[in-house]
Amino acid sequence: MAWLKTKYQRQSAGITSVIAVILLLLLFFVGLNYFDPPIEYAMEVNFGTSNVGSGNKQPKAPLKPATNQPKQNTPKEAVKETVKEQASTKSANTGEKVLTQEEAEAIAIRKAEEEAKRKADAEEAKRIALEEAKRKEEERKKAAEEARKERIRKEQEAKKAKLDALMGGIGKTDGTETGGEGDDSQDGDKGQIDGNPYANTYYGNPGPGGGSDYGLNGRSIYKTGEAKQNCNEEGRVVVAIVVDQSGKVVSAKAGVRGTTNNHPCLLAPAKQTALGFRWNADQNAPAQQKGFIVINFSLSE
Numbered sequence: 001m002a003w004l005k006t007k008y009q010r011q012s013a014g015i016t017s018v019i020a021v022i023l024l025l026l027l028f029f030v031g032l033n034y035f036d037p038p039i040e041y042a043m044e045v046n047f048g049t050s051n052v053g054s055g056n057k058q059p060k061a062p063l064k065p066a067t068n069q070p071k072q073n074t075p076k077e078a079v080k081e082t083v084k085e086q087a088s089t090k091s092a093n094t095g096e097k098v099l100t101q102e103e104a105e106a107i108a109i110r111k112a113e114e115e116a117k118r119k120a121d122a123e124e125a126k127r128i129a130l131e132e133a134k135r136k137e138e139e140r141k142k143a144a145e146e147a148r149k150e151r152i153r154k155e156q157e158a159k160k161a162k163l164d165a166l167m168g169g170i171g172k173t174d175g176t177e178t179g180g181e182g183d184d185s186q187d188g189d190k191g192q193i194d195g196n197p198y199a200n201t202y203y204g205n206p207g208p209g210g211g212s213d214y215g216l217n218g219r220s221i222y223k224t225g226e227a228k229q230n231c232n233e234e235g236r237v238v239v240a241i242v243v244d245q246s247g248k249v250v251s252a253k254a255g256v257r258g259t260t261n262n263h264p265c266l267l268a269p270a271k272q273t274a275l276g277f278r279w280n281a282d283q284n285a286p287a288q289q290k291g292f293i294v295i296n297f298s299l300s301e
Contacts, residue, residue, distance in 0.1 A: 216279055216291035222247055225276020227269035229297050235261025237270035239293045247279035250288070258294070270295045 004010045049062040214221065238258035242251045252274040254267040274293045 213294045214277065214291065216241075216243060216289065219243070219247070219279040219282055219285060219289070221277070222280050223276070223278040225273040227272040227276070229265055229269050231263065231265035232299060233261060233263045233266050234298045235259070235263070235266060235296075237261065237266050237295050237297065239270050239274040239295065241274050241277070241291050241293055243279055243289045243291060245283055245285050245287060246281045249275050249277050252293075261297070266297050
């Protein structure tokens with residue numbers, strides 16, 4: 001053959017032909033057997049002409065109609081019964097639909113009532129919150145007003161105490177001690193309530209003209225000093241002094257706070273005047289009691 005050109009192609013064609021012949025021979029000798037007619041493999045059913053029956057004798061032909069046999073439904077009667085069944089089924093279905101609608105309406109009404117109750121509860125809670133906020137605001141205002149009144153009362157008491165102290169304790173009637181101390185013509189204990197009986201808590205402020213004043217609380221004056229200025233100046237010189245228990249002025253510093261003229265020609269005589277002061281001895285007084293002496297210089301001196 002023209003298309004079997006090579007040795008391998010010719011060998012392949014020969015082998016294929018031999019296999020084909022073998023297969024054909026096998027089909028003839030070892031093929032599938034079948035029966036004619038073929039064997040049936042179904043279940044046999046008993047012969048009969050109706051859906052019901054009784055007895056042991058098998059009829060060979062259809063039976064005659066029995067007189068007591070229930071009448072078979074004709075097609076028309078079957079149609080009527082079908083219509084009746086459909087009607088009853090429809091009625092039953094309609095009843096179910098009506099019942100379902102009633103339940104839906106009941107559920108809707110219940111939901112509406114629950115929503116209305118929820119809104120009412122929310123409004124009530126809002127009202128209570130507003131009332132509580134209003135009450136707290138009123139309490140805050142009341143507390144602020146009470147605090148303001150208390151502050152005004154304390155300020156008035158402080159002013160009254162300060163005024164009483166400036167006026168020598170006039171009007172104070174809650175004390176228990178008797179007597180008095182001061183350099184004024186009115187009764188009372190000149191000074192401040194929180195002062196030291198031996199501390200200087202006051203000194204005079206004389207009007208125009210010469211003179212001096214002093215302050216050494218708890219001690220009585222024994223002798224005053226005096227020194228003239230050597231210049232034509234005027235003014236007030238405050239001298240801070242220290243007095244021992246014997247009443248002697250052991251140190252003096254002129255020109256402290258309250259001085260109106262710090263001219264050297266006034267400071268020197270003011271210090272000399274202060275050193276000339278003497279107070280009565282007091283063994284209960286501090287070892288170094290501080291006080292003040294105020295010296296007023298005028299042009300007439």
